[in-house]
Every structure is written in C-alpha cells, then in structure tokens.
Amino acid sequence: MKLAFIGLGNMGYPMAGHLAKQGYDITVYNRTTAKAQHWVEQYGFTYALSPLMAVANADMVFICVGNDNDLSDVVLGKNGIMQGLKSGAIVVDHSTVSAELSRDLAVLLVQRNVDFMDAPVSGGQQGAINGQLSIMCGAKEEVFAKAQPILSAYGKTITHMGQIGSGQLTKMVNQICVAGLLQGLAEGIHFAQKSGIDVEKALNVISHGAASSWQMINRYQTMLAEQYNHGFAVDWMRKDLDICLHEAAKNGAQLPVTQLVNQFYGEVQDLGGGRWDTSSLLVRLQQKN
Amino acid sequence: MKLAFIGLGNMGYPMAGHLAKQGYDITVYNRTTAKAQHWVEQYGFTYALSPLMAVANADMVFICVGNDNDLSDVVLGKNGIMQGLKSGAIVVDHSTVSAELSRDLAVLLVQRNVDFMDAPVSGGQQGAINGQLSIMCGAKEEVFAKAQPILSAYGKTITHMGQIGSGQLTKMVNQICVAGLLQGLAEGIHFAQKSGIDVEKALNVISHGAASSWQMINRYQTMLAEQYNHGFAVDWMRKDLDICLHEAAKNGAQLPVTQLVNQFYGEVQDLGGGRWDTSSLLVRLQQKN
Numbered sequence: 331m332k333l334a335f336i337g338l339g340n341m342g343y344p345m346a347g348h349l350a351k352q353g354y355d356i357t358v359y360n361r362t363t364a365k366a367q368h369w370v371e372q373y374g375f376t377y378a379l380s381p382l383m384a385v386a387n388a389d390m391v392f393i394c395v396g397n398d399n400d401l402s403d404v405v406l407g408k409n410g411i412m413q414g415l416k417s418g419a420i421v422v423d424h425s426t427v428s429a430e431l432s433r434d435l436a437v438l439l440v441q442r443n444v445d446f447m448d449a450p451v452s453g454g455q456q457g458a459i460n461g462q463l464s465i466m467c468g469a470k471e472e473v474f475a476k477a478q479p480i481l482s483a484y485g486k487t488i489t490h491m492g493q494i495g496s497g498q499l500t501k502m503v504n505q506i507c508v509a510g511l512l513q514g515l516a517e518g519i520h521f522a523q524k525s526g527i528d529v530e531k532a533l534n535v536i537s538h539g540a541a542s543s544w545q546m547i548n549r550y551q552t553m554l555a556e557q558y559n560h561g562f563a564v565d566w567m568r569k570d571l572d573i574c575l576h577e578a579a580k581n582g583a584q585l586p587v588t589q590l591v592n593q594f595y596g597e598v599q600d601l602g603g604g605r606w607d608t609s610s611l612l613v614r615l616q617q618k619n
Numbered sequence: 620m621k622l623a624f625i626g627l628g629n630m631g632y633p634m635a636g637h638l639a640k641q642g643y644d645i646t647v648y649n650r651t652t653a654k655a656q657h658w659v660e661q662y663g664f665t666y667a668l669s670p671l672m673a674v675a676n677a678d679m680v681f682i683c684v685g686n687d688n689d690l691s692d693v694v695l696g697k698n699g700i701m702q703g704l705k706s707g708a709i710v711v712d713h714s715t716v717s718a719e720l721s722r723d724l725a726v727l728l729v730q731r732n733v734d735f736m737d738a739p740v741s742g743g744q745q746g747a748i749n750g751q752l753s754i755m756c757g758a759k760e761e762v763f764a765k766a767q768p769i770l771s772a773y774g775k776t777i778t779h780m781g782q783i784g785s786g787q788l789t790k791m792v793n794q795i796c797v798a799g800l801l802q803g804l805a806e807g808i809h810f811a812q813k814s815g816i817d818v819e820k821a822l823n824v825i826s827h828g829a830a831s832s833w834q835m836i837n838r839y840q841t842m843l844a845e846q847y848n849h850g851f852a853v854d855w856m857r858k859d860l861d862i863c864l865h866e867a868a869k870n871g872a873q874l875p876v877t878q879l880v881n882q883f884y885g886e887v888q889d890l891g892g893g894r895w896d897t898s899s900l901l902v903r904l905q906q907k908n
Contacts, residue, residue, distance in 0.1 A: 429814075489824045504807070507830035513876045515796050517872070521792055521795055536789065539753050541741075542833040545829065587799070590876065
C-alpha cells in the first residue's frame with residue numbers, strides 16, 4: 331500500500347507522521363518545501379516537489395490544505411494530482427471546504443476511475459498530534475470501508491456520515507454550534523467582569539450545570555488570562571463560517587447569530603487577532619467599552 | 620430551628636419538601652392555597668394564609684417566587700413578611716431576580732436586625748426533586764455559614780460567591796452563556812435538517828468534541844423529536860434575560876447576542892411557546908422558512 335500526503339500544516343504534519351509511524355510507504359508534499367524536508371528528517375520516507383509527483387503510484391492520497399482554492403489547485407492546478415492519479419486510487423480530503431467542491435471534485439475524479447472521500451476532522455492540533463481526531467466522512471460505503479483502517483492511525487472516532495459532501499456538512503454543523511456557543515460564553519465572561527464578581531469562581535460554579543460546554547471548561551481560564559496564542563485560529567474560523575453561510579444561502583437555513591458572529595470575527599481580525607484562538611471574541615467585547 | 624418557606628412552585632414545592640423530610644419545623648405559604656394544602660397533606664406541618672403569618676417566630680425564611688414584583692410583594696406588600704420577621708432571623712431568597720432588588724431588600728431588612736442572602740439556584744425541577752441543586756449565594760460570611768447546612772437538604776453545590784447580589788449576578792452569567800449556546804445549537808440543528816444529512820448521527824458525532832455542551836447532550840434528541848413540554852420555560856428565560864440586559868445597561872457590558880436571543884424568545888412566545896423549553900429556539904427558525 332503506497333500513500334501520498336499533501337499539505338503538512340499544523341494538522342497534516344502530525345497526521346502524515348502517524349501514517350509513517352504505522353510503516354506505510356508514504357510520499358509527502360508541502361507548498362513550503364523546507365517543511366517537507368523537515369518532515370522527512372523526522373519520519374523518513376520521501377518528499378515530492380509537486381502534488382503531481384507525490385501521487386505517482388499511490389493507492390491512497392490524503393489532502394489537508396487550507397481552503398477551496400488551495401484544494402482546487404492541488405487537484406486541478408498546473409502540477410495538480412489529477413493527471414498523475416493511478417486508476418483505482420482513493421483521494422481522502424481532510425481539508426474543511428465546501429460540500430459543493432467536494433461533490434464537483436468527486437465527479438471529475440470518477441472519470442479517471444478514482445474515488446473521493448471528504449473527511450474533515452475535529453479535535454485540533456493536539457488531537458492530530460495524539461492521533462485522537464474525530465473524522466466525519468462522506469463517501470460510498472465501499473470507499474469508506476477501504477479508508478477507515480488507515481484513518482485509524484490518527485482518528486479516534488471515524489464516522490461514515492453518508493454520501494460525498496456529508497462529512498463537510500457535518501463539520502459545518504459543528505462550527506455553527508461553536509460560533510453561537512463561544513459568543514455566549516464571551517458575553518457571559520464579559521458581563522461577569524463588568525459586574526465585579528469573582529469571575530473565576532462564577533465560571534467554576536456554572537461549568538457544572540446547564541451552561542456547561544467543552545469551550546467553557548477548556549477555555550475560560552485562558553480567556554480570563556487573556557491568552558489566545560493557541561487553539562483554532564480566527565482566520566480559519568472565518569473561512570469555515572463563510573462556507574457555512576454560503577451553504578445556508580443555498581439550502582435556505584436561517585443562521586442569524588452565526589452571521590453576526592462571523593462579522594465579530596472580522597472585527598477580531600481587524601484588531602490583529604487573525605491567529606488568535608476563536609475564544610478571542612471576548613477581546614472584541616472588551617475593546618467596545 | 621423554625622423555618623418558613625414562601626412560594627411552592629415547580630422549584631419551591633420539592634425544595635420545601637426536602638426541608639420537611641429533614642425534620643425541620645416548617646410553615647409554608649403559597650399564593651394559590653390549594654397547592655399549600657396539597658403540600659401539607661404530602662409532608663405534614665402547617666401552611667399559612669399570608670407570608671406575614673408564615674414567618675411568625677421563624678429563624679430562617681426561604682422565598683422562591685417568580686420575579687422582582689413577586690419578591691417585593693412578598694417582602695414589602697400588604698401582608699408581606701417585613702412586619703412579622705423576628706429579630707435575628709435570616710431571609711434566603713431562591714428567586715432569580717435583579718441584584719439591585721436583592722441589595723435594596725437587604726438594606727431594609729437590616730433595619731429590623733434581619734439578614735438577607737440571595738441564593739438563586741440552577742439544576743431545574745429535576746434538580747430540585749432530587750435535592751441536587753447548585754446554589755449561588757450572596758451574603759455576609761457568617762450568614763452564609765448559618766444557612767449552608769440547611770441548604771444542603773436540596774443543594775449539591777452551595778457556593779458563597781461574595782457580597783449580597785453576587786449570587787444573582789452569577790446566575791445571570793449562567794443565563795447569558797446558555798442563551799448564545801442554545802441559539803448556536805438551534806442554528807446548527809436547523810442547518811443540518813436543511814442540508815439533508817442524518818441529523819441524529821451528525822449531532823452524536825459532534826457532541827464529543829469542541830461543540831459539545833450540556834444543552835447539546837441533553838436536548839438534541841428532544842429537539843429532533845420536537846418535544847418541548849419539559850425543562851426551563853421560555854417565559855422564565857425571557858424574564859431572566861431581561862434582568863441580565865437591565866443589569867448590563869447599568870454596568871456597561873456589551874451583550875449583542877443575548878439581546879438578539881431575548882428577542883427571538885419573544886417570537887417563540889408569540890408562537891404560543893411561553894411554556895416550552897428554552898431549546899424551542901429551533902421552532903422559530905423552522906417557522907421562518
């Protein structure tokens with residue numbers, strides 16, 4: 331079984347590393363070559379100088395890039411994988427992109443007898459490093475069945491959601507829930523700070539009840555300490571919420587708070603917080619006063 | 620130790636019951652007398668025909684009523700407790716009301732040598748029945764110390780938050796966090812339904828990650844089943860959010876999403892959902908299509 335992995339970012343780097351540690355014959359590609367070189371120094375195997383070269387003879391190709399444009403480029407661009415994929419290969423896309431692009435690429439790939447699976451992940455960089463990601467998959471049943479054992483190198487929960495695109499749609503549901511939740515948490519903390527009570531004590535008390543959330547439990551202390559150089563970056567969240575809102579414009583879903591929070595993240599970017607954790611919505615509220 | 624308990628609603632009824640089961644000598648009062656009679660049939664002891672009569676000789680008086688007006692009436696009204704409280708008594712208020720009223724009542728009560736503690740609860744009717752409430756207390760240290768052992772009859776977590784009013788402020792932080800969180804959850808489920816994926820499977824997957832919350836885990840199945848005749852009613856949530864927004868107008872906190880969700884709850888009331896669970900924000904989104 332020969333693998334290719336394209337995109338050695340915060341997520342892709344450790345994910346490809348887990349595949350290498352499992353002993354799969356793997357070739358990696360990264361836009362910035364130095365990072366691919368560093369990866370090879372750490373894990374062995376080889377790196378390629380283009381996506382096209384990386385996928386030569388690969389049975390399974392993993393992609394983990396930034397956005398719709400990056401994914402299109404990697405697949406359809408000048409040195410993209412399209413012309414190099416061997417018949418019968420499977421392309422597994424871990425990027426968070428639109429369901430529409432997933433479906434479009436699947437149609438193009440099937441013409442070359444290549445199967446596609448959208449497989450966005452959640453669990454963050456730490457989940458990637460620990461091999462504990464949650465992976466939401468959209469693919470034909472038999473494609474999922476072939477990919478699943480290999481994904482278990484870094485996936486803790488690997489779920490077949492349904493047809494192509496349904497992995498991305500599930501990821502969007504996740505991001506929509508997170509957006510409203512984080513703004514609520516930010517407003518709660520902001521209110522607590524303004525009201526003069528012991529904020530840490532208050533958060534500790536309410537984190538055991540109906541207001542409790544993963545974000546509250548894992549982020550209230552860093553929010554109180556004004557630490558945002560960790561976690562999931564605002565730039566990425568904006569990209570994801572743009573995808574959600576674009577999809578909602580098509581399917582007719584009403585997302586008033588998601589839309590508002592997306593604007594708020596734009597204001598956090600204006601404050602220089604593009605790389606801050608998504609919990610930095612609190613900074614925006616504090617700046618407003 | 621002689622106790623009085625005023626307000627036998629969904630919460631007060633079982634809370635007073637726990638005190639009775641502990642063997643405290645207790646007199647209850649409820650605006651609708653039939654309910655007080657029913658309580659006495661169930662737990663023994665006695666009921667009074669006014670708050671004033673209920674507190675005669677009481678060492679500790681518990682109040683659990685609906686809103687600021689109800690609380691003012693019970694304390695300061697024509698047959699209110701004010702003129703009947705014995706010197707050295709403690710008034711513990713479990714209602715969710717404004718911090719301002721808590722502080723004002725405390726000032727008036729101290730003139731009669733009576734101490735006050737604001738002690739709003741969370742955990743819902745089920746928490747009251749099971750004696751597993753979380754109680755957030757604002758009072759002088761020595762007042763809290765006297766009340767705590769008695770509150771343990773129905774409190775699982777009893778926290779001294781600080782000075783009078785700080786219990787209410789903590790409860791407000793809780794409600795603010797819940798409001799944004801629930802709207803995010805409702806938008807996520809609404810989007811999932813519109814997108815045609817397996818919504819239950821999607822919610823099950825994401826409820827283990829960064830989008831996870833008490834509300835998601837405990838409410839997504841009832842939301843999908845369109846069951847709302849349970850939980851915390853929209854009418855009460857609106858009352859609580861009005862208190863939050865009123866307080867924020869004074870302390871300067873910015874609560875854009877809380878304000879918006881409060882409006883949304885108003886629309887749920889217009890749909891006839893005043894008694895529905897707060898998770899019914901989903902119904903409003905579905906109606907918009």
